[in-house]
Amino acid sequence: MKRTEKIKFIGEKLDELFPNPPIPLNYTNPFTMLVAVVLSAQCTDIRVNQVTAVLFKHADTPQKMVKLGVERIAEIIKPCGFFNTKSVNIFKLSQALVEKFKGEVPHSFEELESLPGVGHKTASVIMSHIFKLPAFPVDTHIHRLAERWGLSDGSSVEKTEEDLKKAFPESEWEKRHLQIIYFGRTYCKARGHKDEDCPICSVIKSKKRPPQQSAG
Template sequence: MNKKERAEFVGKTLDAIYPDPPIPLQFSNTFTFLVAVLLSAQCTDKKVNAVTPELFALADTPQKMAQIPTEKIEAIIRPCGLAPAKSKHITALSQKLLQEFGGEVPKTFEELESLPGVGHKTASVIMSQAYGIPAFPVDTHIHRLAMRWKLSDGTSVEKTEKDLKKLFPQEEWNRRHLQIIYFGREYCPARGHDVAKCPICSQIGCREKV
């Protein structure tokens, strides 16, 4: 198979297994979604979902969050890792949302990436999953599988995003992002991967040393 054929097979397989993939993070509005995505950096969604109910019970809007002492936020989110930095970012972005965006989460990449602690991947997740605007957030699962499936060369996350956007139609990007994450967790792990049992790797051939 050439790269285009591999991408088409990947897409069909993902649609068959995960026709309507849910967002794995728990949230009640766009602000709490933004905070949850920020917390998910270098942390599992399961662990994020375990700590956010307590945090969001205290503050589920930037107005409320800006009033919570950063030290209290840090104590709540400590299980997620990087708590000192993440808590400061949550306080600072809440304040900036109030000061510059009327308390609303902005809808452009430039504005989102101007928020403390919000990089391109986080902004892409918000754009795609909160606002339905086509984007292709690349996390470690997606970067790893794109290289394993020979859809990208693994040079960088930026290169992987660019390659995947070329291979998949724009209207598929938002669901492909979620589908690949779920598939990586369930069928195509970084360690202990059994090619023969993988619905994709068993059919298209893949790089094993990824």
């Protein structure tokens, strides 16, 4: 299958299975989304949502988070794992937002990535889903599937991001990011995966041409 055929088929199958993928993390404003994404590292979205349901009752702004303090933050987010490091980062990024950005989450990669605990992937999530600016966040699911589908070589998340941005139109990046995550969790898992059982791998890794989508 040619690369262009493969990309077209993948896009159509993702649209079929996950036409309107929701953001899996609960949030009420850019700050709570930022904190939720920081907490999501090495933690399931379900667990994060359980923790933030408590955390955001106490602190849903940078100012309130600073007042809460590191020890109380750590106590609340303990179920997420790596809570000592995450609590310090959440406290310090809240401080930085208050002191440098007037309590507002900044709108640029450079400024977001200057915040403690905020890397490129976290910044990309905020840029894409909150500010609706061009970004293609790459998590472990997306990195795995991009290599598995032959869209990237798996050498680095940076290369995966670059290749996926070339594969899909910019207008689709936000949607594709979510769709691939949901697909990876549902059909194309890291362990126990069988190509023949996967709605995408079973087609793109076979010698058959992908089925044509009917018009209308």
